[in-house]
Amino acid sequence: xxxxxxxxxxxxxxxxxxxxxxxxxxxxxxxxxxxxxxxxxxxxxxxxxxxxxxxxxxxxxxxxxxxxxxxxxxxxxxxxxxxxxxxxxxxxxxxxxxxxxxxxxxxxxxxxxxxxxxxxxxxxxxxxxxxxxxxxxxxxxxxxxxxxxxxxxxxxxxxxxxxxxxxxxxxxxxxxxxxxxxxxxxxxxxxxxxxxxxxxxxxxxxxxxxxxxxxxxxxxxxxxxxxxxxxxxxxxxxxxxxxxxxxxxxxxxxxxxxxxxxxxxxxxxxxxxxxxxxxxxxxxxxxxxxxxxxxxxxxxxxxxxxxxxxxxxxxxxxxxxxxxxxxxxxxxxxxxxxxxxxxxxxxxxxxxxxxxxxxxxxxxxxxxxxxxxxxxxxxxxxxxxxxxxxxxxxxxxxxxxxxxxxxxxxxxxxxxxxxxxxxxxxxxxxxxxxxxxxxxxxxxxxxxxxxxxxxxxxxxxxxxxxxxxxxxxxxxxxxxxxxxxxxxxxxxxxxxxxxxxxxxxxxxxxxxxxxxxxxxxxxxxxxxxxxxxxxxxxxxxx
Amino acid sequence: xxxxxxxxxxxxxxxxxxxxxxxxxxxxxxxxxxxxxxxxxxxxxxxxxxxxxxxxxxxxxxxxxxxxxxxxxxxxxxxxxxxxxxxxxxxxxxxxxxxxxxxxxxxxxxxxxxxxxxxxxxxxxxxxxxxxxxxxxxxxxxxxxxxxxxxxxxxxxxxxxxxxxxxxxxxxxxxxxxxxxxxxxxxxxxxxxxxxxxxxxxxxxxxxxxxxxxxxxx
Numbered sequence: 121x122x123x124x125x126x127x128x129x130x131x132x133x134x135x136x137x138x139x140x141x142x143x144x145x146x147x148x149x150x151x152x153x154x155x156x157x158x159x160x161x162x163x164x165x166x167x168x169x170x171x172x173x174x175x176x177x178x179x180x181x182x183x184x185x186x187x188x189x190x191x192x193x194x195x196x197x198x199x200x201x202x203x204x205x206x207x208x209x210x211x212x213x214x215x216x217x218x219x220x221x222x223x224x225x226x227x228x229x230x231x232x233x234x235x236x237x238x239x240x241x242x243x244x245x246x247x248x249x250x251x252x253x254x255x256x257x258x259x260x261x262x263x264x265x266x267x268x269x270x271x272x273x274x275x276x277x278x279x280x281x282x283x284x285x286x287x288x289x290x291x292x293x294x295x296x297x298x299x300x301x302x303x304x305x306x307x308x309x310x311x312x313x314x315x316x317x318x319x320x321x322x323x324x325x326x327x328x329x330x331x332x333x334x335x336x337x338x339x340x341x342x343x344x345x346x347x348x349x350x351x352x353x354x355x356x357x358x359x360x361x362x363x364x365x366x367x368x369x370x371x372x373x374x375x376x377x378x379x380x381x382x383x384x385x386x387x388x389x390x391x392x393x394x395x396x397x398x399x400x401x402x403x404x405x406x407x408x409x410x411x412x413x414x415x416x417x418x419x420x421x422x423x424x425x426x427x428x429x430x431x432x433x434x435x436x437x438x439x440x441x442x443x444x445x446x447x448x449x450x451x452x453x454x455x456x457x458x459x460x461x462x463x464x465x466x467x468x469x470x471x472x473x474x475x476x477x478x479x480x481x482x483x484x485x486x487x488x489x490x491x492x493x494x495x496x497x498x499x500x501x502x503x504x505x506x507x508x509x510x511x512x513x514x515x516x517x518x519x520x521x522x523x524x525x526x527x528x529x530x531x532x533x534x535x536x537x538x539x540x541x542x543x544x545x546x547x548x549x550x551x552x553x554x555x556x557x558x559x560x561x562x563x564x565x566x567x568x569x570x571x572x573x574x575x576x577x578x579x580x581x582x583x584x585x586x587x588x589x590x591x592x593x594x595x596x597x598x599x600x601x602x603x604x605x606x607x608x609x610x611x612x613x614x615x616x617x618x619x620x621x622x623x624x625x626x627x628x629x630x631x632x633x634x635x636x637x638x639x640x641x642x643x644x645x646x647x648x649x650x651x652x653x654x655x656x657x658x659x660x661x662x
Numbered sequence: 663x664x665x666x667x668x669x670x671x672x673x674x675x676x677x678x679x680x681x682x683x684x685x686x687x688x689x690x691x692x693x694x695x696x697x698x699x700x701x702x703x704x705x706x707x708x709x710x711x712x713x714x715x716x717x718x719x720x721x722x723x724x725x726x727x728x729x730x731x732x733x734x735x736x737x738x739x740x741x742x743x744x745x746x747x748x749x750x751x752x753x754x755x756x757x758x759x760x761x762x763x764x765x766x767x768x769x770x771x772x773x774x775x776x777x778x779x780x781x782x783x784x785x786x787x788x789x790x791x792x793x794x795x796x797x798x799x800x801x802x803x804x805x806x807x808x809x810x811x812x813x814x815x816x817x818x819x820x821x822x823x824x825x826x827x828x829x830x831x832x833x834x835x836x837x838x839x840x841x842x843x844x845x846x847x848x849x850x851x852x853x854x855x856x857x858x859x860x861x862x863x864x865x866x867x868x869x870x871x872x873x874x875x876x877x878x879x880x
Contacts, residue, residue, distance in 0.1 A: 190688070190689060192689065193687075193689045193690040193692075193693040193842075194686070194690045194841070194843060194844050195690055195693050195694065195842065196829065197697075197825070197829035198693040200746075204749050205746070205748060205749040206749065207747055207749070207750070207751065207757065208749060208750045208751075209750070210751065210752055210753060211752070211753035215752045216750070217748075217750060218748075218749045218750035219748045219749035219750055220749075223749060299851055301851035301852070302851065302852055302853035302855075305852070336847075337843070337844070337845065337846070337847025337848070338847045338848045338849070338851060339842075339844050339846075339848065340840075340843065341842075341843075341844075347687065347689075347844045347845075348844065348845065455853040455854050456853060456854050456855075456856070456863060457853060458840070458856070458860070460839060460840055461840065461848040461850075461851050462848065462851050493839075494828040494833060494834055495824070495825055495829055497828075498824040498825075498827070499821065499825070502820040502821065502824055503816075505797065505816075507722050507723075507797075507824075508721075508723070508724045508790075509724040511824070512724045515833075515837050516671055516836075516837060518837040518839065519671075519838045519839075519863065553753070554750075
C-alpha cells in the first residue's frame, strides 16, 4: 500500500468490507497531549486508555491500516505484508532471524500476526534478582500487575481454562477455552506421562461471539493474520476503542526523529508520510516501536544536547536485548495430526516456569504444541540441512508430525544490543544492527528443555524425534525500567529519567523476559502507565 | 527435472479444486491466481544467471515427475524483481539481489574451474556434488567475494527456493495440506479426523478407492 488511508476525518472500519469510521484529526501545528510512535501491544493500548481519559492523542504507525475481512489472504507468502521487512543487519555469535517471528509493520503492530498466546508472568519474576538470584528486579509489584492482567484479559475476551494449574489463583478466563486439536493432545499425553500438569493455552481469539468478532473457525492461518477478526489483536480491540474516544491514528507514518528543545524537553516527532517529512507538536512523546525500533529512534534522535541519543544518560539504550529461546523437538506420530487446523499452540506446559528444583540454570520456560504451515515447516526442515529428495520425503510426513516448542527465558546481557549501522533505509535513516549471543545460562536452559521435551514427546508416542536447536522469538529489553537512573532508562511509570515528557511503552522496558510470551504483559504495563499518567496529571506534574 | 521425489500419500488430491468453495475467499483466490500466472521468462536475471538459477532450482528442489513442475526459478526471479526482502540479513551476506547475483556467478566460476563448463551444463550428479560442497562451505573461489558459500546456501538458496516452492498450491496438494479455509474453517480437530474438504491419506486398505475419492474432495 502506497497512500495512507486514515485521512479526511475517517479511518478504515476493520469490521466492514470497504467500510469507514469517523476519526478526529489534529493539525500538525497543534500541540497535542501525546504523540505515540507505534500502535502495537504497547502503543495501541496506551493510545486507547489515554484517549478515554480525555487526552488529545495522535498515534503514528509505519505500517498500513488493513481491513482483515477483505485483505488478509489465507496465504503465508502474501501475508508477509504484515511483517517488518525493511532491512536489519544481524551479527554476533547467534545472529537473529527477524521478520515474521518477531516484528510487525501494520496498524496493530505484531498483534496482527501474533499467535495469541496470552500468559501472565510468574509473580516472583518481578523480583527475580532478590527472590531468585538472577537478572534485575522490576520496579513494579506483582499484585499490581495481577490487577492489570485482569483488565487486559477482560478487554481481549481471553479464551482459557476454568482453573489454570500454575501460579496464584486468578479469576476464571472470560471465554471458555478452545477445543484441543490433535497436536495439543500430544502435549497433554506427554505432560501426564512426565508427571506434570498441562493446560489449554489462554488465547486472544474468541471462542464465542464478542462484539463484532465471530468465534474462531480454526482456519489455522493465525500467524499470517486473522481474516475473520476472531483474533483479538490491537487492530480490532484497542484501536477501534481509541478512535471512538477521539484519538487520531496515522498509518504509513514513519517516525524518524524526536525533537527536543533548549531545556531538554521533547517537543514533537518528525515523521515521513505521503511523500513528505512532517512534524507533529506534542506536550509528551511516547515511543512504542518494540525492542528494535524504539532504541533505533532514540539513537537516531541524538542532538547536541543529547549526543548519545535520547533518554540515554545511563548508556543503556539499545542494550540488554533479550529474545526468547524457541527451540523444539519434533516427531512423527502414528495417527494423523493435521496440526494446521486451529490456533497453532492450543496447549501448554508451564511446569518449568514454576518449578525451581532440578535445574542447573536460572529462569524458566514454557512449552507449547505446534501447528506450522507448509512454508514455515519446510524452513524448519531446511534448518536441519535437508533439501532435495530427502526433504520431500520428510515433507510427506507433514500431517503426522507433532512438536513441542519452548518460549524460554534468556538473561539480560549488555553485549546483546541494537546499534545504528552505516547502511540506510528507504527513508534515508540508518538501519538497525542487532548483535546477539546466547550466554551459558541460556544454553543450559535450552539443553534442559530439549531433554525434557524429548522424553515427553517419546512418551506421547513420537517417533523419529529430532531437535530444532536454532530458533528464537520475541524481542524485549533495550530500554529497561528500574528504580535507579544510573541502571535503567525509564522508571516504573515508563517515564524517561532524563526527559520527563518522554515515555517508552512496549517490550523494551522489560528488565527480564520470563518464560512466557510478552504481549499480555506489554498490554498490562500500558494500562498501568495510562493510570499512572492520569494520577500524575491530577497532581499537575505531567 | 528431478524425478526421484517420493510419491505423494494423497493421490488425486488437488487443493485448487476448492477454489470455488467456501474454503477460499476472494482475496485468497486473487493472490494464488497471481502467483500461478508468474511469467515463465526471467525479468530480473540475465541469460547466464537464468541458466544457472534454473539448473540450481532443478538440482535442489525435487519435484514429482507426474505433474507440471512448480516454476521455482521464475518465482525467484519475480521476487528479486520486486526486491522483496525478509526484514533481516546476516551481516556476512550482502543484500538480497547482490547475494543472488554473486552466488550464481560464483557457482559458474566453480564449475568452470573444476569441469570447464558453467554450472547449467554440468551433469546432474556433478551439479549435486557442487551444491553439497556449497552446503559445507567448501567453495571459496574469488567469485564469492567473501560471501560464505554455506551461508548463501542456507539463508538464500534453501530459504528462497523452498519459500517459493511451498507457496505454490501444487506443493500443498502433494503433502496433504488442507490449504486456505476462509470462511469455512475446519471442524474436526482430533486425531485421525478429517473434514470432507480435506485430503484422504492413502493406506493399504483404501488403495483402490483413495484416488477417486480425493478427486472429489472440495
